[in-house]
Amino acid sequence: MTVDTSSTDESPIGAGAELLSVDAAVAAAEAVLAQRFGSTITLIDAEDLAGSGPATVVRARVDSSSFALPRTLVIKHYPGAARQGQDDSFAREAASYQLFTALSPEDRMCPELLAHSADQRVLVIDDLGRMPTLEDKLCGGDSRAAETALLSWARSLGRLHFSTANREADFNALLRRLNPRNRTGEAPDDDAGAAPGDVTEQTPHLLEQAFGMRTPDAVREAAARAAEQIRAGGYRAFSPVDLWPDNNLVTGAGVRFLDFEHGRVRSALIDAAHLRVPFVSASHPLSLPAGMSEAMIAAWRAEVVGLWPALADEDTLSAYLLDTELLAVWHATCRHVPGLADVRNASRTGRAAALVTWWRGLAEHAEHSDRECDTAVAEHAARVAAALDTRFGPDLELALYPAFR
Incomplete structure (x- = not known):
């Protein structure tokens, strides 16, 4: 039948x-x-x-x-x-x-x-009640309310990191008690910070296969160093992992996180990449206006600098953020490029536009870095952005969230 x-x-x-x-x-x-x-x-x-x-x-x-x-x-x-x-x-x-x-x-x-x-x-x-989510604020018509919610989200993320930075042993003990077979370790494969070693191997291969573009050794080495920094064990704190706008409620006491199905302790710098590349692991991310990411980073840093004083230094924080941004963009490329094989004349709200925008952003941030090794990263990222735009564009740029249009 x-x-x-x-x-x-x-x-x-x-x-x-x-x-x-x-x-x-x-x-x-x-x-x-x-x-x-x-x-x-x-x-x-x-x-x-x-x-x-x-x-x-x-x-x-x-x-x-x-x-x-x-x-x-x-x-x-x-x-x-x-x-x-x-x-x-x-x-x-x-x-x-x-x-x-x-x-x-x-x-x-x-x-x-x-x-x-x-x-x-x-x-x-x-039950926190029928409060709006961060997604609701970003897709509404009030830009000031959306800005306020984003800054509250960044502060809440910082407070979350601050309060859990020394609780890794506690979390792992709770996890083993509930399910001895559960892994602790780094983030699952569907997240921007996942399996950094795999990303550093897969992305150059994918770029060469899809666009005929070789990744210079200096860029591969930069990615490998960034991955090693993530694995090194510093700046660890609890992460919800699914840092998506619809997973947060905007309450009178600030933004509150809801879903912890992938929750784990990992490098807080992976989460901070979501401030530089907003909601990079979300299913339908859009763009934020100029200056918003910098304001969110400042709000997050204000909450964690007492715990990690090295982040008070602008150059140190910028270097860490660039490293995690590189890994986040590389991972997003691995996730999305295979599914774009048949796409032509992509929309400004789709994944192709997101990749073009993120690679351009990586190029701009690396260009402003004082580290000599980032010159090659900037040049390579600009070439990848251009190749993506040629394939899926032209003139692609990720659209803003509706509240900012």
């Missing part, structure tokens, strides 16, 4: 499964809350929040409870067991929330974890 997937029936295929998953999430949450508080807690008015990751995300109201619980809660339920040999998103998220819940409220850059269960694979967290 052939199923007609074009049907306009108001009850689409899969709707029943979605309802079942919401019911399963609520049941798991009620069970873990009863275990946590020693009394039955009933949840009603469940609302599917349509999370983009592997978890079912639900908002529910507390119907009756003798405990001082919030009126509404958010449930994240990871159905099924962790797969052998793969990172366990539930374990990473649970360990992340446990790490932050142990901090004082002013250092907690996320909702509070109220209950969790490794057996039920469920998290129950405080």
